[in-house]
Every structure is written in C-alpha cells, then in structure tokens.
Amino acid sequence: MIAGGHSLLPMMKLRLANPELVVDINDLEHLAYIREQDSEIRIGALTRHYQLLESEPLARHFPIFADAERVIADPVVRNRGTIGGSLAQADAAEDLSAVCSALKASVVIAGGGGERVVSMEDFHVGPYTTAIDDAELLVEIRIPVRPGAGSAHAKVERRAGDWAIVAVAGGLWLDGETIADAGLALSAVGLTTVHATRAEELLRGKRPSEELFAEAGAIASEDCSPSPDGRGPVDYKRHLAGELTKRALRRAAERARAGTTPGGHTWR
Amino acid sequence: MEVTININGEPVTREIEPALLLVHFIRDTPGLTGTHWGCDTSNCGACVVQMDGLPVKSCTVLAAMAEGHEIRTIEALSIDGVLDPVQQGFHEEHGLQCGFCTPGMIMTARALLDANPDPTEDEIRTAISGAICRCTGYSNIVRAVRWAAEHEAAQPRRS
Ligand SMILES: Cc1cc2nc3c(=O)[nH]c(=O)nc-3n(C[C@H](O)[C@H](O)[C@H](O)COP(=O)(O)OP(=O)(O)OC[C@H]3O[C@@H](n4cnc5c(N)ncnc54)[C@H](O)[C@@H]3O)c2cc1C
Numbered sequence: 001m002i003a004g005g006h007s008l009l010p011m012m013k014l015r016l017a018n019p020e021l022v023v024d025i026n027d028l029e030h031l032a033y034i035r036e037q038d039s040e041i042r043i044g045a046l047t048r049h050y051q052l053l054e055s056e057p058l059a060r061h062f063p064i065f066a067d068a069e070r071v072i073a074d075p076v077v078r079n080r081g082t083i084g085g086s087l088a089q090a091d092a093a094e095d096l097s098a099v100c101s102a103l104k105a106s107v108v109i110a111g112g113g114g115e116r117v118v119s120m121e122d123f124h125v126g127p128y129t130t131a132i133d134d135a136e137l138l139v140e141i142r143i144p145v146r147p148g149a150g151s152a153h154a155k156v157e158r159r160a161g162d163w164a165i166v167a168v169a170g171g172l173w174l175d176g177e178t179i180a181d182a183g184l185a186l187s188a189v190g191l192t193t194v195h196a197t198r199a200e201e202l203l204r205g206k207r208p209s210e211e212l213f214a215e216a217g218a219i220a221s222e223d224c225s226p227s228p229d230g231r232g233p234v235d236y237k238r239h240l241a242g243e244l245t246k247r248a249l250r251r252a253a254e255r256a257r258a259g260t261t262p263g264g265h266t267w268r
Numbered sequence: 269m270e271v272t273i274n275i276n277g278e279p280v281t282r283e284i285e286p287a288l289l290l291v292h293f294i295r296d297t298p299g300l301t302g303t304h305w306g307c308d309t310s311n312c313g314a315c316v317v318q319m320d321g322l323p324v325k326s327c328t329v330l331a332a333m334a335e336g337h338e339i340r341t342i343e344a345l346s347i348d349g350v351l352d353p354v355q356q357g358f359h360e361e362h363g364l365q366c367g368f369c370t371p372g373m374i375m376t377a378r379a380l381l382d383a384n385p386d387p388t389e390d391e392i393r394t395a396i397s398g399a400i401c402r403c404t405g406y407s408n409i410v411r412a413v414r415w416a417a418e419h420e421a422a423q424p425r426r427s
Pocket residue numbers: 001002003004005006007008009010045046071072073074077080081082083084085086087088089093094095096132136137138139161162163164309310311
C-alpha cells in the first residue's frame with residue numbers, strides 16, 4: 001500500500017522493503033478530511049501533513065498538531081506525507097504517533113469483514129508493526145473532544161526538517177484547577193512510541209505546577225529506553241526526555257487555562 | 269506497464285518498470301533534463317516539480333502515481349523566451365552559482381509566490397527549508413524570491 005510514499009519509497013530504496021505489489025491508495029480522495037462529529041475530531045487516513053497544519057478545527061481543539069507539523073520534515077515533504085502512512089509506518093521516531101497517543105486517539109481499520117476501532121495503545125504492536133492485517137486499511141483517526149483540554153508538542157532535532165533526537169507530546173484535561181486526565185507520549189526513545197503511563201498516573205488528580213511537571217519529567221526520562229546513535233548518547237536523550245516533558249506539559253497547561261488556542265498556520 | 273503523464277500540458281506515454289521514479293520519467297523525456305536528481309533521499313530538493321500546483325520531491329513519487337495528474341517542471345516557466353519573475357530574480361540577485369539546486373529552488377519558490385505573493389524573509393526560508401544549496405549560503409536566494417515578489421506585476425506570467 002502506498003500513500004504519500006515518503007516512508008515506503010525510502011525503505012524500498014534501502015531494500016528494507018521489497019514489495020511484490022504496491023497498491024496506490026491516493027485516489028481514495030474521500031479519505032482526506034478533518035471534521036467534528038459525535039464529540040470527536042475525525043481525521044481521514046489520507047489527510048496530508050500540510051492539511052493538518054492548516055486545519056482550523058485542529059488548531060482550535062488540539063494545537064499540538066500544528067506544533068508537531070511545523071517541525072515534521074519540510075513543507076515539500078508535508079505536501080505528500082499522510083497521517084495514515086505516518087501511524088501505519090509505526091516508526092518510534094515518528095511524531096504523529098506520539099501526538100495521537102497523548103490525545104488518547106483511536107483508529108478505524110477497515111477490511112472485507114467491516115470496520116473495527118482500535119485504541120492507539122493496541123495499534124502499535126511493535127517496531128514497524130501495527131494491528132492492521134494484510135487485507136485491511138487504516139481509514140480514520142478519532143480523537144475525543146473533552147472539556148478543559150490543552151496540548152503541546154516539544155521536539156529537539158539536529159537541523160531543520162530532521163527526525164527528532166527526542167520529542168514529547170503532552171495533553172492535559174483540566175477540571176477547574178485539577179488535572180482530570182493526562183496524556184504523555186515520547187518519540188525516538190524506544191523501539192516504539194513510548195507511552196509514559198506512570199507519569200500520566202502521577203499527574204491525574206493533581207494541581208498543575210512546575211514541581212509536578214518536573215516530577216513527571218523525571219519519571220518519563222526514567223521510563224523511556226533511548227539508544228545511543230548519531231543523534232546523541234543515552235544520558236543526553238534522557239535529559240531531553242525530562243526537559244521536553246516539562247515544556248510540553250507547561251505549554252499544555254497554559255493552553256488549557258486560556259481555553260483558546262492560536263490560529264491555524266498558513267503557508268506550508 | 270504503460271503510463272501517461274501530463275508534463276507541462278503535454279501527455280507523455282511510455283512503457284516503464286513499475287518502480288520507476290517520477291524524476292527519471294521526467295528526465296528521460298527528451299528536452300526535460302532541467303529537473304535535477306540529487307540526494308535520492310527526499311532531503312535536497314533538487315528534484316522538486318509541481319504536481320497539481322503543489323511542489324513535491326519527484327525522487328519520492330513513483331511515475332505510475334503521477335498518471336492523471338498535472339506535472340509542471342522548470343522548462344514550463346519561461347514563456348516565449350521571457351523568464352518567469354522568479355528566474356529573473358535569480359539572475360538579478362545572483363541566486364545561483366553552480367546551478368544544481370536551482371530548478372528545485374525555483375519551482376518551490378514559484379509555488380510559494382502562487383500561494384502567498386508577498387512572503388516575508390521568514391516565510392521564504394521556511395518554504396525552501398527542504399532544499400539544500402551548497403554554494404550561495406541562501407541569502408541571495410531569499411533576495412531573488414523577494415525580487416520576484418516585488419516585480420511580479422511588471423512581467424507576463426502564466427496563470
Ligand atoms: C526527509 C524526510 C524527513 C522526515 N521527517 C519526519 C519527521 O521529522 N517526523 C515525522 O514524524 N516524520 C518524518 N518523515 C516521515 C513523513 O512524515 C512520512 O510522510 C510519513 O511517515 C509516512 O507517510 P506516507 O503517507 O508518506 O506513508 P507511506 O510511505 O505511503 O506508507 C508508509 C507505510 O504505511 C502503510 N500505509 C500507508 N497508508 C496506509 C493506510 N491508510 N492503511 C494501511 N497502511 C498504510 C504503507 O503500506 C507503508 O508500509 C520524514 C520523511 C522524509 C522523507
């Protein structure tokens with residue numbers, strides 16, 4: 001299956017993927033949409049990065065998308081790459097998987113036998129492996145819209161347009177001055193997207209504060225498992241995981257309190 | 269497989285290997301070697317062409333995926349020997365040295381100006397952030413795009 005092709009074609013060039021048959025799904029234009037329905041934001045799998053960046057409903061409900069999209073690859077790559085391909089690729093360094101995990105999204109997978117809805121937690125079953133079967137297609141991403149939401153994405157990369165050294169996606173749902181729910185997921189610090197459940201646990205029921213966010217950052221940095229590579233050694237990556245967790249949560253709390261969000265971003 | 273792609277308004281039909289990349293389909297077409305093939309990893313932007321008006325990296329699109337779409341390359345920019353304002357801007361402001369990155373830079377800048385006729389320096393730098401130039405240090409490229417924005421009205425343009 002090929003959508004934007006910006007993960008699959010590089011993999012084919014490196015001979016990491018050797019498909020005998022490639023099905024181009026770009027003609028399924030009805031799968032490119034962002035709409036509000038049944039207290040959810042629903043995003044079609046073929047929605048491209050630039051469309052996520054420019055979306056007004058997303059900017060209003062989940063500004064974390066614009067945060068992430070501004071630093072995913074470059075504007076020309078963003079004209080092709082899709083959210084479906086990003087999630088289906090299941091690359092641990094990928095940014096939208098962490099965003100969707102932090103927002104407690106679920107995905108709709110369709111096949112000959114009908115559709116099923118799978119939570120992000122059950123969707124990624126391992127490195128580059130998802131719950132999508134051979135004869136199935138990822139068709140939609142659903143994000144619940146709940147009151148008091150604030151969200152933010154924080155990333156450090158080596159140069160403009162590069163993959164993350166570490167990136168953190170954070171979501172907070174405030175009930176007055178109490179954190180009713182929290183979502184936290186990290187990119188590039190494990191074999192798959194790291195869902196920081198222990199830090200989420202800590203945040204729930206507390207009042208947002210710098211100390212609390214620092215504590216959540218310390219836990220997240222312990223609970224991830226980065227590998228040393230050209231992007232940096234393990235201690236540096238753990239440091240970033242803690243620091244970026246604080247930044248994402250701080251930003252998310254500010255946005256939740258403000259209840260408003262910056263407008264969409266125009267030129268791709 | 270047989271594929272027909274509309275390039276600069278002309279249908280081009282050829283028998284190809286299914287895995288052929290769009291950049292090679294274009295460059296194998298007589299007269300269309302202006303599109304460059306550089307990194308082959310979607311990083312350098314030398315291969316940028318417009319697909320239905322949006323700039324895309326043609327080293328990361330299969331030729332077969334371009335069937336039924338409008339491809340526009342650097343060759344389509346000048347009309348009857350009159351350069352597009354972006355091309356003229358690169359000339360006026362010394363926006364190139366070796367010229368390798370130039371076709372991709374210009375196609376990317378052309379799409380930027382079509383969407384945003386009066387971009388700031390920041391917006392120009394963001395737009396070309398997926399394109400690498402090893403010669404100019406980018407300053408002259410940014411100036412060239414500003415030159416084009418400012419002179420756009422004075423010269424003929426393909427709509
Ligand atoms: C230079 C460069 C830099 C990049 N930098 C970043 C970055 O910083 N952060 C980041 O997150 N990403 C980055 N990316 C990845 C980019 O976002 C990709 O576009 C994205 O990961 C894959 O989307 P795609 O539509 O191109 O997928 P494709 O390459 O078309 O597909 C990827 C995989 O998903 C499968 N697939 C696609 N759609 C579906 C579907 N609907 N149902 C089932 N399976 C499907 C395909 O079969 C394939 O296995 C970068 C890519 C490039 C080339």
